[in-house]
Amino acid sequence: MTNQIRFDDGAAYERYMGKWSQLAGETFLDWLAARSGLRWLDVGCGNGAFTDMLVERCAPASVQGIDPSEAQLAFARTRPASRIAQFRQGDAMALPFPDDIFDAAVMPLVIFFVPDPGKGIAEMARVICPGGIVTAYAWDMFGGGFPYAALQDEMRGMGVAVPVPPSPGASRIDAMRDLWTGARLDAVETREIAVQRTFADFDDYWTTILGGASVRPTLAAMASEDLARLKARMRTRLPADATGRITYGARANAVKGRVPAER
Numbered sequence: 001m002t003n004q005i006r007f008d009d010g011a012a013y014e015r016y017m018g019k020w021s022q023l024a025g026e027t028f029l030d031w032l033a034a035r036s037g038l039r040w041l042d043v044g045c046g047n048g049a050f051t052d053m054l055v056e057r058c059a060p061a062s063v064q065g066i067d068p069s070e071a072q073l074a075f076a077r078t079r080p081a082s083r084i085a086q087f088r089q090g091d092a093m094a095l096p097f098p099d100d101i102f103d104a105a106v107m108p109l110v111i112f113f114v115p116d117p118g119k120g121i122a123e124m125a126r127v128i129c130p131g132g133i134v135t136a137y138a139w140d141m142f143g144g145g146f147p148y149a150a151l152q153d154e155m156r157g158m159g160v161a162v163p164v165p166p167s168p169g170a171s172r173i174d175a176m177r178d179l180w181t182g183a184r185l186d187a188v189e190t191r192e193i194a195v196q197r198t199f200a201d202f203d204d205y206w207t208t209i210l211g212g213a214s215v216r217p218t219l220a221a222m223a224s225e226d227l228a229r230l231k232a233r234m235r236t237r238l239p240a241d242a243t244g245r246i247t248y249g250a251r252a253n254a255v256k257g258r259v260p261a262e263r
Contacts, residue, residue, distance in 0.1 A: 014075070016212040018049035020147045021109050023195040024252045025053045028108075028137045031191060032256060037061045038103040038132075043092050043124060044110030048076030048085070054106070055081040064097070066090030092120040097127045104128070107136035109252075111179075117170040121183045128259045134185055137193060137254035138171035145251030147197070151209060154233045155218070158226065163218060176255040185257030193252040201244040202235055209234075 036059035042051050045065030054063060063085035067073055073087045090096045092107070092114050105124040107114075114120040124134045139146045146152070152162045169175055173190050180188040199205040210219060219227060238246050 014047055014049060015208050017109070017147070018047060020195070020197060020250060021046075021049045022053055023197060024137055024193050024250070025050050025108060027193045027195070028135075028252075028254050029053060029057050031193075031254060032133070032135060034058050034104060034133065039101070040064070041095075041097070041102045041105040041124070041127060042066070042085070043095070043105060043107045043120070044113065045073075045076060045085075045087065045108075046110075047072045048079045048081055048087070050106070050108040051076060051085050051087075052079050052081040055084050060084065062086075064088070064102070066092070066095065093123060095123045095127055099126055100129045102128050103132045105132075105134050107138075109138055111136050111138045111170045111176070112141055112165040112168050114170070115166045117167050117179055118182060121179050121185075125183045125185060125259055130259050130261045132259050133256055134180070134183070134259065135254070135256040136176065137252045138176070140173070140192070140251050140253050141165075141168040141171045143172070143251065145253075147250040148209070148212065148215070149250075150237055150248070151215065151234060154230060154237060155215075157233075158230060160218065160222065160226075160230075163215070171253055173253040173255075176253055180255050180257040183257075184260065186260050188255065188257040190253060190255045193254055194249060195252070196247055196249045198245050198247040202238070202240060202246060205238065205246050206231060206234070 038060050040054060040060045040063045042063060042065040045051050045067050051063060051065050065085055065087045070089055076087045093116055105128050111117050128134055155162050177188055177190050240246050
């Protein structure tokens with residue numbers, strides 16, 4: 001069921017996904033090469049992991065972050081970005097802003113959670129001034145790019161149902177291009193982003209997994225012997241190096257386009 005994935009713990013999310021978001025976000029922001037002084041909208045800002053990078057690297061004039069989870073927003077408000085960014089509850093498909101008030105909008109690791117991605121992109125385009133940019137990056141869910149794809153594979157191999165977001169196909173690179181051109185955005189470009197993350201050891205990885213919002217309820221419901229078997233399968237699948245560290249990669253797709261000078 002698509003409604004099983006909820007993000008209600010900013011600290012746990014930071015360890016589980018925030019670090020991955022920032023790894024991909026570094027390359028994404030390099031690619032955007034946005035000028036300073038822009039008015040930004042961060043759609044699905046979550047716990048503010050990407051918002052922090054946006055404030056630090058892009059010198060924005062202002063940032064508005066919206067997310068459906070008040071618990072995530074509470075964590076975001078504790079970050080350094082909050083000296084500039086404002087956070088509020090909101091729906092990506094019905095943005096609580098008037099037309100043409102931002103210069104740039106970003107949807108970081110969110111598009112597959114939007115039930116109607118086309119509507120979400122149209123909403124971003126609506127609130128961006130003519131000539132402004134509409135951007136996103138998202139894990140390549142169908143291409144195996146999700147950071148915990150190996151865990152999901154092993155769970156399915158054990159007959160365990162894995163929660164899926166409402167729109168996993170929206171993160172395909174061709175789907176993203178189609179969404180952006182369908183929203184009548186100009187100069188649409190896409191690219192892949194490959195990243196790697198290192199965990200101190202398998203216990204570091206496993207503790208991170210157990211706190212992961214997207215799988216935590218499923219893991220908590222598993223019988224102890226099944227959870228132990230899953231843990232053993234993952235230990236085999238992700239071998240450690242000579243120092244005990246575990247390193248593996250993930251892959252995201254990114255897209256950007258401009259609002260036409262004349263709508």
